[in-house]
Structure formats: structure tokens, C-alpha cells
Ligand SMILES: Nc1ncnc2c1ncn2[C@@H]1O[C@H](COP(=O)(O)OP(=O)(O)O)[C@@H](O)[C@H]1O
């Protein structure tokens with residue numbers, strides 16, 4: 758099937774807690790479901806049914822190999838061809854994929870968010886606009902502690918231990934260097950009203966031309 762002419766992929770990367778989900782959701786919520794679709798790299802974390810919870814909780818979730826990026830690339834290509842896909846759904850509280858999927862319809866604009874989306878060349882090259890949300894590490898870890906304890910079923914000790922053993926070193930090795938692949942760098946993510954408005958205008962321009 759021929760590629761749909763007018764689909765653009767906007768990648769939103771940034772460290773954990775930087776505000777990329779907030780930014781991506783605000784862009785998507787400004788438009789109709791038939792105009793902008795959303796994909797999340799986190800939903801493509803590999804399934805680990807062969808391990809128990811305790812072993813899964815010890816895995817490194819901040820290395821590119823933790824993700825099934827090949828499946829995500831296939832899904833993006835399908836969407837660009839005008840075909841709907843079933844996006845997996847990840848459940849952080851059990852450190853595994855859930856049995857649910859979300860139907861994602863093709864749309865003129867697809868937003869993709871994730872910590873490591875610029876670190877994978879095969880994925881990065883599919884993007885038309887690359888946005889990196891840049892937020893200081895101290896702010897990010899404070900946000901992460903609150904979120905992981907409230908929403909992801911974690912203890913304070915486990916968040917601190919995971920941050921020091923894998924999250925921080927992987928951020929320094931993979932996430933931070935991937936910033937140089939960005940077209941736009943946005944400080945502070947979703948609460949940056951000026952940057953959000955510029956992104957919305959860019960999407961609107963594409964929709965008018967599509
Ligand atoms: N600019 C901001 N100021 C204060 N809190 C924020 C801001 N942006 C995001 N948050 C909060 O920080 C947490 C992490 O934000 P999120 O957008 O999920 O980041 P990410 O997807 O990069 O991990 C969430 O609880 C969110 O509500």
C-alpha cells in the first residue's frame with residue numbers, strides 16, 4: 758500500500774519526570790481524535806511473563822534494549838500507510854504489559870513520547886519533528902518520587918534505589934546525549950505555555966495543508 762502523503766510524526770523525548778507526557782497530552786487534547794493520534798514508547802516495554810514480580814522489579818527499564826522498538830516502528834509504518842494498529846498497554850504496578858490494547862487510528866499527525874525515542878536511530882529517522890523536553894535532574898527526581906509512589910505503586914526506598922542504580926546512569930549514557938538529535942528544546946515541558954502554543958500552531962498549519 759502507498760504511504761499516506763500527509764502524516765507527520767512528532768517525537769517528544771526527555772528524561773523521566775521532564776514533563777513530556779503532560780506536553781504530549783496537551784497537544785493531543787487540543788485537537789480531535791481524527792486529527793492527532795498518540796503513541797507511547799513505554800507501552801512497548803518488553804513482556805516478561807517468564808519472571809515473577811520480584812525479578813521483574815530488578816530489571817533495567819532505562820536501557821534501549823528494554824523496549825520492543827521493532828514493533829513500535831512497524832506500528833508507525835502501518836499508521837503512515839493509513840492502517841489502524843493495536844497499541845500494547847503497559848502496567849507499571851506489575852512491571853509488565855497488561856492484556857489490554859488500545860486501538861490507534863491513523864491521523865494526519867501522530868505524536869510519540871518516550872525517554873529513549875531519539876536514542877534508537879531506526880525510530881528517530883521516522884520522525885518529522887523532534888522535540889526534547891529539558892528539565893533539571895533535581896526537579897525530575899522530585900516529580901518522579903511523587904508520581905511513582907502515588908500512581909505506580911512504589912515505595913520511596915525503591916524509587917531512590919532504582920534512580921541511583923539504573924535511571925540516572927542510563928539517562929547520562931543514552932537520554933542526555935540523544936538531545937543533540939532534537940530540532941527544538943523545550944524547558945519545563947507541559948507548563949511552558951509559549952512552547953505549547955508554538956507546537957499547536959505547527960500542528961494546525963499541517964492540518965490546514967493536509
Ligand atoms: N511544569 C510542571 N510543573 C509541575 N509539575 C509538573 C510539570 N510538568 C509535569 N508535572 C508533573 O510531574 C509529573 C511527571 O510529569 P510527566 O508529564 O508525566 O513527565 P514524563 O512523562 O516526562 O515522565 C506528573 O505528575 C506531572 O503532573
Ligand SMILES: Nc1ccn([C@@H]2O[C@H](COP(=O)(O)O)[C@@H](O)[C@H]2O)c(=O)n1
Pocket residue numbers: 772773774778799802818819848849851852853871872924
Ligand atoms: N516497570 C517499569 C517500567 C518503567 N519504569 C520507569 O519508567 C520511566 C519512563 O517513564 P516516564 O513516564 O518517567 O518517562 C523509566 O525511567 C523507567 O525507569 C519503571 O519504573 N518500571
